Structures are given as structure tokens and as C-alpha cells.
Amino acid sequence: MIQIKDLHKSYKMGKNSLHVLKGINFNVEEGELVAIMGSSGSGKSTLLNILGMLDSSDTGEYILDNVPIKNLNETKAARYRNKFLGFVFQSFNLINYKSAAENVALPLYYQKVPRKERQEKALKYLEQVGLKEWASHLPSELSGGQKQRVAIARALAAEPKVLLADEPTGALDSKTSYEVMDLIQKINDQGNTILIVTHEPDIADMCKRIVHLKDGVIIEDKKIEQVRAEQYV
Amino acid sequence: MFDRDIWQEIYHSISNNKLRTFLTGFSVGWGIFILVMLLASVNGMQNGFTMQFSDDATNSIFVRTGTTSMAYGGFEAGRRIQLTNDDIEYIKRSFPNDIEYISPRVYQSTSARYRSETGSYNIQAVYPDHQAIEKTIVNKGRYINTNDLLNASKVAVIGRKVEEDLFKGEDAIGKFVEFNGLPFRVIGTFTDDGDDNAERGIYAPTSTFQKMYGQTDHIDQISLTYNPTYDLTKALEFSERLESVFKRRFKIAPQDQAGLRIFNYAEVFEDISNFTGGLDIAVIIVGLLILLSGIVGIGNIMVFIIKERTKEIGVRKALGAEPWSIIKLVLFESVFITALSGFIGLGIATALLAAVGPNIQSGAFANPSVSMSIVVTATIILVVAGVLAGLIPAMKAAKVKPIVALSDK
Numbered sequence: 001m002i003q004i005k006d007l008h009k010s011y012k013m014g015k016n017s018l019h020v021l022k023g024i025n026f027n028v029e030e031g032e033l034v035a036i037m038g039s040s041g042s043g044k045s046t047l048l049n050i051l052g053m054l055d056s057s058d059t060g061e062y063i064l065d066n067v068p069i070k071n072l073n074e075t076k077a078a079r080y081r082n083k084f085l086g087f088v089f090q091s092f093n094l095i096n097y098k099s100a101a102e103n104v105a106l107p108l109y110y111q112k113v114p115r116k117e118r119q120e121k122a123l124k125y126l127e128q129v130g131l132k133e134w135a136s137h138l139p140s141e142l143s144g145g146q147k148q149r150v151a152i153a154r155a156l157a158a159e160p161k162v163l164l165a166d167e168p169t170g171a172l173d174s175k176t177s178y179e180v181m182d183l184i185q186k187i188n189d190q191g192n193t194i195l196i197v198t199h200e201p202d203i204a205d206m207c208k209r210i211v212h213l214k215d216g217v218i219i220e221d222k223k224i225e226q227v228r229a230e231q232y233v
Numbered sequence: 234m235f236d237r238d239i240w241q242e243i244y245h246s247i248s249n250n251k252l253r254t255f256l257t258g259f260s261v262g263w264g265i266f267i268l269v270m271l272l273a274s275v276n277g278m279q280n281g282f283t284m285q286f287s288d289d290a291t292n293s294i295f296v297r298t299g300t301t302s303m304a305y306g307g308f309e310a311g312r313r314i315q316l317t318n319d320d321i322e323y324i325k326r327s328f329p330n331d332i333e334y335i336s337p338r339v340y341q342s343t344s345a346r347y348r349s350e351t352g353s354y355n356i357q358a359v360y361p362d363h364q365a366i367e368k369t370i371v372n373k374g375r376y377i378n379t380n381d382l383l384n385a386s387k388v389a390v391i392g393r394k395v396e397e398d399l400f401k402g403e404d405a406i407g408k409f410v411e412f413n414g415l416p417f418r419v420i421g422t423f424t425d426d427g428d429d430n431a432e433r434g435i436y437a438p439t440s441t442f443q444k445m446y447g448q449t450d451h452i453d454q455i456s457l458t459y460n461p462t463y464d465l466t467k468a469l470e471f472s473e474r475l476e477s478v479f480k481r482r483f484k485i486a487p488q489d490q491a492g493l494r495i496f497n498y499a500e501v502f503e504d505i506s507n508f509t510g511g512l513d514i515a516v517i518i519v520g521l522l523i524l525l526s527g528i529v530g531i532g533n534i535m536v537f538i539i540k541e542r543t544k545e546i547g548v549r550k551a552l553g554a555e556p557w558s559i560i561k562l563v564l565f566e567s568v569f570i571t572a573l574s575g576f577i578g579l580g581i582a583t584a585l586l587a588a589v590g591p592n593i594q595s596g597a598f599a600n601p602s603v604s605m606s607i608v609v610t611a612t613i614i615l616v617v618a619g620v621l622a623g624l625i626p627a628m629k630a631a632k633v634k635p636i637v638a639l640s641d642k
Contacts, residue, residue: 054551054636074631075555081635082553093548097245109238110553158553 002028007060022216033188035204038213086155090167092147094139101135107158125153145176163194182229258574261527265575268520269582277601295496296455305486318450336363337452343412347399356435358442374406374421385440389417392432468499528622535626550635560627567623575615
């Protein structure tokens with residue numbers, strides 16, 4: 001699903017250049033649930049940005065679902081993001097004046113799906129995250145866990161190839177975190193490919209594979225026995 | 234393009250910032266209001282001028298003669314030029330397509346008497362065509378007709394004031410009034426929109442006066458109206474032609490201004506329309522400058538809104554919003570605020586003018602109003618203004634990196 005070869009990225013900070021990613025190589029197969037771990041400054045966020053086409057690499061190859069991702073202009077990047085990727089953010093990033101259903105329908109709007117179909121799909125995904133009866137509520141009327149579940153529904157609505165989650169439980173208490181992880185595991189069970197950036201070991205343990213970054217290189221890449229979140233809920 | 238989602242976005246953005254939207258919208262509405270009012274004022278001035286002159290037919294030309302000031306064609310300077318009946322016939326023959334009405338004027342001052350009432354008045358001896366040239370309104374009886382002219386009848390059409398002064402409330406029609414001792418029958422009375430003075434005048438047939446005073450065919454002035462389909466250029470061109478033909482006919486030096494004077498109302502109108510045209514441009518510039526401050530205000534608020542919504546725009550981009558869809562969002566909002574507030578200003582201005590305008594009738598200022606073309610132009614200006622106001626903020630928004638949506642830790 002994802003092939004990355006010898007990825008480099010450096011940022012210019014005045015006269016100095018900061019080498020953030022120093023040759024990353026890794027592949028993700030379809031249906032994997034991967035945790036990317038590392039302390040701050042390890043390059044994990046930069047890697048996620050590049051995976052999410054929010055930033056571009058200096059050198060190296062990035063192939064997503066057999067499509068080489070390079071030389072993207074804004075419009076093309078937007079289309080690819082819309083088609084291939086679903087994002088889940090730490091701070092949910094729901095649009096505060098739109099109802100839950102409208103938020104979920106937003107990526108479909110950018111796919112130019114007709115209004116009615118958008119609404120149906122939005123309800124379907126809200127149901128999947130267990131929030132169908134909250135469809136008409138504004139984000140301000142939802143709890144943190146509910147907001148993140150709406151955000152997950154929104155990421156799923158576009159039916160992306162890969163779900164990218166950036167610290168999805170970072171703003172949640174541990175009980176709610178496990179609920180969200182339970183949901184993510186169930187979505188993964190259905191065959192969806194998911195990448196999670198986290199620095200919490202218990203969250204990483206709930207994935208099937210942990211990639212450990214330090215100072216811009218992968219220092220550890222191991223498959224693990226998945227801890228099911230269900231038991232903590 | 235105009236789907237419900239866009240309207241929803243605009244609605245949310247506006248309802249979240251009601252006061253700010255109102256204040257900036259107000260500046261645009263105010264700009265358009267002033268622009269329309271200024272244009273209407275110029276229009277009112279134009280109307281006023283036109284009214285002042287429309288007492289006479291606006292397509293009239295007057296030919297007067299005087300004494301030559303230059304030697305020319307073998308004649309010395311100081312020769313008196315005299316117009317005659319032949320000149321009328323000559324014009325009719327030479328310019329059959331250019332003229333509409335033509336009449337000579339013979340001026341005569343007279344003391345008039347009816348029973349014991351007397352007064353002194355000016356008589357103009359004219360042709361029947363003169364009624365149309367001077368736009369004389371006959372309110373009783375009739376005007377001079379061709380028969381009166383052929384028979385050199387002693388008939389007169391008297392002004393309303395003359396009737397008032399001499400007849401003291403009696404109906405003058407059919408009565409005889411003495412002009413310099415000779416009896417004339419009153420065949421009609423007239424009123425004049427122009428002024429009371431004109432209503433102190435008296436009209437009589439030219440032939441009557443020419444016979445009474447010395448059997449001449451002399452006339453003092455020729456008034457005529459040119460083909461009403463002529464525009465300004467054609468009208469001026471015609472009076473130039475007329476002038477050169479007459480100067481040749483009377484052997485007057487082409488540059489001699491004293492021997493022959495041709496006064497064309499078109500010249501006055503040309504001056505007026507030049508003047509109001511210039512004023513129009515000045516007004517439009519002032520109005521646009523006022524509007525500009527409104528546009529800058531809206532641009533300002535839009536930049537602010539974008540700043541506030543940077544994160545949201547980043548999220549939208551991460552979800553797959555193309556730059557164009559973001560630009561569209563900002564532009565529509567800006568055009569909407571501009572157009573809406575502009576229309577309110579336009580509506581208030583138009584309503585005010587419709588209510589007050591027709592009541593304003595003073596001298597050189599009458600019925601200020603706006604034409605449809607101004608309204609249409611203002612609308613186009615508003616939409617363009619909205620686009621301009623939104624353009625820079627929209628580009629700014631389109632440049633927002635989706636990465637900002639992630640960098641929130």
C-alpha cells in the first residue's frame with residue numbers, strides 16, 4: 001500500500017539546515033495497523049506530513065497505492081488527499097458551526113458527491129462510530145471522545161486507502177482513549193490500513209506493528225501482538 | 234456553483250460577525266448611496282437647465298442681422314443688413330430637409346387700448362409656424378393661420394397678462410382692441426410656461442404689419458426649428474451651413490460677427506451637456522473614491538476572517554479542498570456582503586429620490602433622479618468591487634498550507 005524509499009527531508013533555519021528525516025525506508029501492507037513512535041523532534045510528525053501530502057520530501061520515493069507521489073501542485077495534492085487519505089487530528093478539527101453530519105459529509109462535498117447521497121453516507125458512517133442520534137448536534141455539544149469519533153467518521157466517509165491519525169488520543173483521557181482505539185481497531189478489522197502517530201506506549205501496543213523513530217531514522221520496526229482495547233472499555 | 238453549502242458558509246460567517254459585517258457593509262452602502270445621490274444631483278441640474286430653455290423649442294435657430302464690421306466684396310464696413318420675406322423663401326428652398334418650422338419676426342412696440350384701458354406692449358408679427366417655434370400655448374380661441382397671413386387680416390393673439398390688464402376679466406375673444414389707433418380683432422389668448430413677461434406679448438400676422446407700416450417686406454429676425462431628428466453635431470453643422478450661405482448671400486466677410494448672427498440653441502445645449510458631462514465624470518470619480526474606502530474596509534474584514542479561519546481552511550484542504558474552492562468561498566462571501574449592502578444603499582437612494590425628487594423644482598435644479606443605466610452600472614460596480622475586495626484575502630486563503638491543521642500541538 002505504502003512504499004517509502006530513502007526519504008530525506010531537511011528544513012532551512014536561517015543559515016543552518018536542519019536534517020529531520022535521514023533516509024527512511026519502510027513499507028506498509030494493506031490492512032496493517034501501524035504505530036509510529038518517537039519523542040518530539042524524532043521526525044515522526046514530518047514523516048506523517050509527507051505521508052499525508054501536506055509536505056514534500058527532498059529526495060526519496062513515496063508510492064501510495066501504486067501511484068508515485070511527487071511534483072504535486074496544490075490542486076493535485078488536494079485531489080490525492082481526498083481520494084487516498086483520511087485524516088484524524090489530535091484536536092479533532094471539526095468545523096464548529098457545522099453539525100456532526102455536515103462535518104462527516106465535508107470530504108464528500110469536495111468529491112462532488114450529490115447532496116442527498118452525502119447525507120446518507122454521513123449518517124451511515126456516524127452510525128458506524130455509534131453517533132447516529134448525534135447527527136444534528138454541533139461539535140460544541142459533544143464530548144471529546146464523541147468529537148474524535150465524528151472526526152474518524154469524517155476520515156472514513158471519503159473511503160480512503162489509508163487512514164492517518166496524528167495523536168488521535170492525545171487530547172483524551174485514558175478511558176475515552178481506549179474507546180477511540182477500540183473503534184480504530186474495529187475499523188482496521190474491516191481491512192482498512194491505518195497509521196497512527198503516538199508517543200503513548202499503551203496506544204502503540206494496541207496496533208499490530210510499531211515503527212520507532214529517533215533522530216530522523218527508524219531504529220526499530222517490529223510486529224507485535226495486538227492488545228485489544230475492548231477489555232478496557 | 235451557488236449550492237446551499239456556500240450560502241450556509243456565508244450565513245455562518247456573517248452571523249458570527251454581525252457587527253463587523255454591518256459596519257463594513259455600511260461603508261459600501263454609504264458609498265453607493267452618495268454616488269447615486271451625486272449622480273442624481275447632476276441629473277437634476279441637467280433637468281433644470283433643460284427646463285429653463287425648453288420654453289422655446291430646443292431645436293430652434295435664430296437669424297439676426299446687424300451692421301457689418303468689415304469691408305468685404307466691394308462694400309465698405311458699416312453696411313446695414315436687412316432681412317426680407319425673400320430670405321424666408323430662400324431658406325425654405327435651399328434647406329427643404331433641414332428645417333421643420335420657419336417664421337419671420339417683425340418687432341413693433343405699440344400702445345394698446347380697449348375702452349378706457351390702455352397699455353404699451355411689444356407686438357411680434359409672425360407666421361403661423363411661430364406657434365410651434367415658440368411653443369406658444371393657446372388657451373382660448375386660435376393662433377394666427379395662413380388665411381390671416383394671406384389677407385393681411387388685422388387680428389391679434391394676446392398674452393394672458395394683456396387680456397387681464399386691458400379686458401379686466403372680460404372675455405377678449407372677438408373683441409376689438411386698438412394698436413396705435415388701428416382696430417385689431419382678438420382671435421386668441423395664450424399662456425407661456427416660461428415667464429410672465431412673455432405673457433405681456435402680442436402676436437399678429439407679419440403681412441398685416443408690413444402693409445400697415447410702409448408696404449415693406451422687411452423682417453427683423455428669422456426664427457426656425459431644424460429637423461428634430463438631428464443630433465447635436467448635425468444641428469451645429471446645419472447652422473454653420475446656414476451661416477456661410479447667408480454670409481455669401483449678403484456679401485458679409487466670413488469672419489464678420491456683427492453683420493449676421495445665427496444663434497443655435499444646440500450650442501447652449503452643447504455647453505450644458507459638456508458642463509454636466511464633466512460634472513458627471515467628477516462625481517463618478519468622487520463616488521468611486523468613497524466606494525473604494527468601503528472596498529478596502531471589506532477587504533480588511535475578509536483578511537481578518539481568513540486569519541481567524543486559517544485552521545479551518547487548513548482542515549478543509551487536508552480533507553481535499555482544492556485551492557479554487559477556498560477562493561470561491563471567500564470571493565462569494567465578499568461579493569455577497571458588498572452586493573447586499575450596496576443594494577441597500579442603492580435602494581434607499583432610489584427610494585429617497587423617487588419620494589423627494591419630483592417635488593424639487595427650483596430654478597436650475599429639477600427632479601433629480603437616477604436612470605436605469607446608473608442602477609445597472611452601480612450593480613456592476615458593486616460586483617466588481619466585491620471581487621476586488623475579496624481577491625487579496627482569497628489568494629491569501631488559498632495559500633494557507635494544510636499543514637497548519639496538524640501543527641497544533
